[in-house]
Amino acid sequence: MGRNPKTDHRANRFLAALEPDDFASLEPHLETVILLRGTVLYEPGDPIRFTFFPHDAIVSLVDVLEDGRLAEVAMFGREGLFGLLSAFVSREAFGRYVVQVPGTASRISLDHMQEAIRTRPSLQRLVLAYNEALLAQAYHTVACNAVHPVEARCCRWLLSTHDRLDHDALPLTHEFLAEMLGVQRSTVSATLRSLQTTGLIEQRRGRIAVIDRGGLEQAACECYRKIHSRFEKLLPGTYR
Structure with missing residues (x-):
């Protein structure tokens, strides 16, 4: 993880949605960092020291089971932040x-983030x-x-x-996608071949290109639309 001070903090849509005074209160304490693929920012039980606001990076919160298997619980990107919800009391990462x-x-x-939330009601409402x-x-x-089949998920x-x-080109490998979905790599490979055959995606080395966005939406389970709708209702402008 490195630093890149040239990036606009408001590339993150949560920060961009803040009232000017709220953003001004945070800006002197913000720094821009580079997140490399595969970097583990927190392990379960680690003390949380920073709240992150992704720009173009995407971070997954996964539960690590005793047998080593993983299960994704949440995804964080430019719409929001992470390193705050589980830190209000314990200040420890739960995944x-x-x-x-x-x-x-x-x-x-x-510390700076929690102080700003305590003293700025409009920031607190947006965090909630x-x-x-x-x-x-x-x-x-x-x-x-x-309950839903692997292809829909x-x-x-x-x-x-x-x-x-x-x-449209998503930098994803079969192995990583299998971990996030909690299935075998061979299952993901077969699923992606099926999606490519129907013209929804195109597989490239280390990347999956979205070819037919509308077709993917039709093939996805109802959960995508429910999550999409909830974010739009609570945080208008999440999806531009």
Whole structure:
């Protein structure tokens, strides 16, 4: 993880949505960092020192089971932040935060972020709205992983990643996608071949290109639309 001070902090849509005075209160304490693919920012139980606001990076929160298997609980991109919800009391991460798509992010010390929330009511309201949307995302993700077929879940995951990027080529490997979906790599490979055969995606080396966005939305489970709707209701402008 390195630093890149040239990036505009308001590339993050949560920061861009702040009232001018609220943003001004945070800006002196924000720094821009580069997040590399595969970097683990927090392990379960680690003390949380920073709140992050991704720009073009995407970070997954995954639960690490005793047998080594992983299950994704939430995804964070330019729409929001992470390193805050689980830090209000314990200040400890309750899962692994791993960079799935490299890019940049703004970060601020947890102490500065919590002080700003305590003293700025409009910032507090926006944080609460984001936390509600995030809990809804986790709620629907748990149900989705329990009852929906792999292909529908895969489409939901590809759409969620596509929403957080400005291009159609998603830098994803079969192995990483298998970990996030909690299935075998061979299952993901077969699923992606099927999606490519129907013209929804195109597989390239280390990348998956979205070819037919509308077709992916039709093939995705209802959870994608529910999560999308909740974010738009609570945080207008999340999806531009």
